[in-house]
Amino acid sequence: MYVAVKGGERAIDAAHAWLAEERRGDPAVPHLSVPQIREQMALAVDRVMAEGSLYDPDLAALAIKQARGDLIEAVFLIRAYRTTLPRFASSRPMDTSAMAVDRRVSATFKDLPGGQVLGPTFDYTHRLLDFALLAETGVPPAPTAPAPAEAMPHVTGLLDRDNLIEPEPRCDDAPGDLTRSPLELPADRALRLQSLARGDEGFVLSLAYSTQRGYGRTHAFVGELRIGRVAVEVELPELGFAVEIGEVELTECETVNQFKGSRTEPPQFTRGYGLVMGQSERKAISMSLVDRALRWQELGEDFTGAPAQDQEFVLSHCDNVQATGFLEHIKLPHYVDFQSELELVRRLRAEATAASCPKEAAE
Structure with missing residues (x-):
């Protein structure tokens, strides 16, 4: 029997008030400001922007603060806010070969045009806690002057010059937009890359x-x-040419993959690609590996049944906001559903008992 729940609104208001207290923490400890989160938790901010499909470090930092550091909840907040924003233009395709590079490494060629730039990375640090950070003062270090930019062509161009890697797959059709239209399967590569770019980093990493x-x-x-x-450039019809409206930080990864060739194609390397907003090299590398795995059909390879080759599995489960909504809805009231299941189990048990022990059931 269904019984109406009473007093729920007061309980929810109290839960919200308690949540606000927990988010603030000990009042004796100075509060964490949005600029502090933006500048000192930049990798978390970048992840929220990438998976939230909105490039705004201040809003991402605000979402992290509001979500008490729960990055998936912060992504949810950013996506919800993005739906309220008008779309007034679409940018031109960005030229990553003209990137002002902070970090640039290659595992395939040691000597590169433009050189390798280690940049800010954990790759060469010892994974030991730095207790000196506990005694850090609020005095900012002196800023360092940026090094002059140098032309850095893409490494895959070196292989492409000798026809050792497949030509860059191209499509002249306008790509779809997952922020405005739901995903439809089968999806082309542009939609697959969009889905992976805003997919959960842990899920894509595991794949x-x-x-x-x-x-x-x-x-x-x-x-x-x-x-x-x-x-970032936008075409303005009134002017007849593109205008630069700003710049964004991106992480780009191109992988070189083995390929034995086929009856129509000579042996050559193939490509995997990842592009993510902000600094997120783990996500970009993961993207490029999964992108390559999903291209098995266009490259004439066999489907081995691997999860990373199944685009329905990958694209339907990589979105952490969608997954969270479906997962967490089961903690909401399901009293009527459970009562019907409970009644069914009791009836089945009674029937099973009657069938196995007819004499006892008769008594």
Whole structure:
């Protein structure tokens, strides 16, 4: 029997008030400001922007503060806010070869035009707690002057020059937009890359790892990983030319993958690609591995049944906001559903008892 729940509104208001207290923490400790989060938790901010599909470091930092550091909740807040914003223009395709590079490494060539730039990275640090940070003062260090930019062509161009890697797959059709239209399967590569770019980093990382362990046809080298700022340009019909409206930080990864060739194609390397807003090299590398695994059909390869090759599995489960909504709805009231299940189980048990012990049931 269904019984109406009473007093729920007061309980919810109290829960909200308690949540606000928990978010603030000990009042004796200075509050964490949005600029502090933006500047000192930049990688968390970048992840929220990437998975929230909105490039705004201040709003991402605000969402992290409001969500008490729960990045998936922060992504949810950003996506919800983005739906309220008008769309007044679409930018031109960004030229990542003109990127103002902060970090640029290659695992395939040691000497590169423009050189390798280690940049800010944990790759060469010892994974030991730095207790000196506990005694950090609020005095900011002196800023360092940025190094002059140098032309850095893409590494895959070196292989492309000798026809050792497949031509860059191109499509002249306007790409779809997952922020405005729901995903439809089968999805073309543009939509797959969009879905992976805003997918959960942990999920995409796990899929990429599975391809390296043999669940897919991926044995990749990082042709190039670059992080830096790229100009954003918008075509203005009134002017008849493009105008630069700002710049965004991007992480781009191109992987070089083995390919034995086919009856129509000579042996050559193939490509995997990842592009993520902000500094998120783990996500970009993972993207490129999964992208390559999903291209098995267009490259004439066999489907081995690996999860990373199944675009329905990958694209339907990589979105953390969608997954969270479906997962967390089961903690909401399901009293009527459970009562019907409970009644069914009791009836089935009674029938089973009667069938196995007819004499006892008769008594």
